[in-house]
Amino acid sequence: MSHIHLTTFIKAPAERIFDLSRSIALHKISTAGTDEKVIAGITSGLIGKDESVTWQAKHLFKIRHFTSKITEMQSPVLFVDEMTKGDFKSFRHEHHFKKVDNGAIMIDLIDFESPYGVLGKAVNSLFLKKYMENFLQKRNSIIKEYAESTKWKVILN
Numbered sequence: 408m409s410h411i412h413l414t415t416f417i418k419a420p421a422e423r424i425f426d427l428s429r430s431i432a433l434h435k436i437s438t439a440g441t442d443e444k445v446i447a448g449i450t451s452g453l454i455g456k457d458e459s460v461t462w463q464a465k466h467l468f469k470i471r472h473f474t475s476k477i478t479e480m481q482s483p484v485l486f487v488d489e490m491t492k493g494d495f496k497s498f499r500h501e502h503h504f505k506k507v508d509n510g511a512i513m514i515d516l517i518d519f520e521s522p523y524g525v526l527g528k529a530v531n532s533l534f535l536k537k538y539m540e541n542f543l544q545k546r547n548s549i550i551k552e553y554a555e556s557t558k559w560k561v562i563l564n
Contacts, residue, residue: 408497409536411517415547419554421504421511425483426563427550428502428513429453431460433562437549441465441542448474456480459491467538475500496520496527513550515543 417424427433431451435443447461454460454477461474471494479487483504490498503514521527521535553559 408518408520409531409539411515411519411536411540411543413515413517413540413543413547415513415515415551416507416510417513417551417554418510419559421506422483423559423563424511424513424550424554425486425502425504426453427554427559428504429455429477429486430562433550433553434462434546437546438464438542440545446472456486461492473498494522496522513547515547517543 430453431445431449435445441464443462443464445460446463448459449455450460456477456479459474459476461472463470463472465471472492473490473494474492475488475498476491477486478489479485485501485503487499487501489500498519499517501514501516503516505512505514517539519539521531523530553562
């Protein structure tokens with residue numbers, strides 16, 4: 408099992424960051440490099456508890472499908488998405504939002520396991536974990552950019 412822990416400070420209200428993090432439109436913007444598109448489930452707006460979305464994207468030279476479901480939600484402090492279908496053996500992403508005096512701290516806790524036993528573990532340690540960290544850091548930088556400017560109004564209004 409691989410674990411990723413990312414912390415991002417954002418000068419914006421936690422409620423705004425929480426909603427931007429659940430936005431289907433902003434997810435598409437933040438993942439433009441992998442040409443992600445929704446092919447099933449919630450296709451627009453903000454994903455909510457017990458709702459699912461299926462993404463199609465090109466990762467690691469292959470078109471992949473990933474279905475996740477929001478399994479927990481406590482607005483505006485936490486939501487959890489878990490893979491229900493996809494290439495991973497397991498995937499769980501906790502999104503935490505902590506209010507601070509001059510903004511909020513967004514914390515991502517991701518646990519994932521690759522298939523293929525020993526080979527999957529080797530790929531995780533040599534490449535996949537860093538690939539996932541970079542992918543999520545880019546997504547977080549887009550959330551930060553939108554939350555700290557007036558761009559959020561286009562997404563959430």
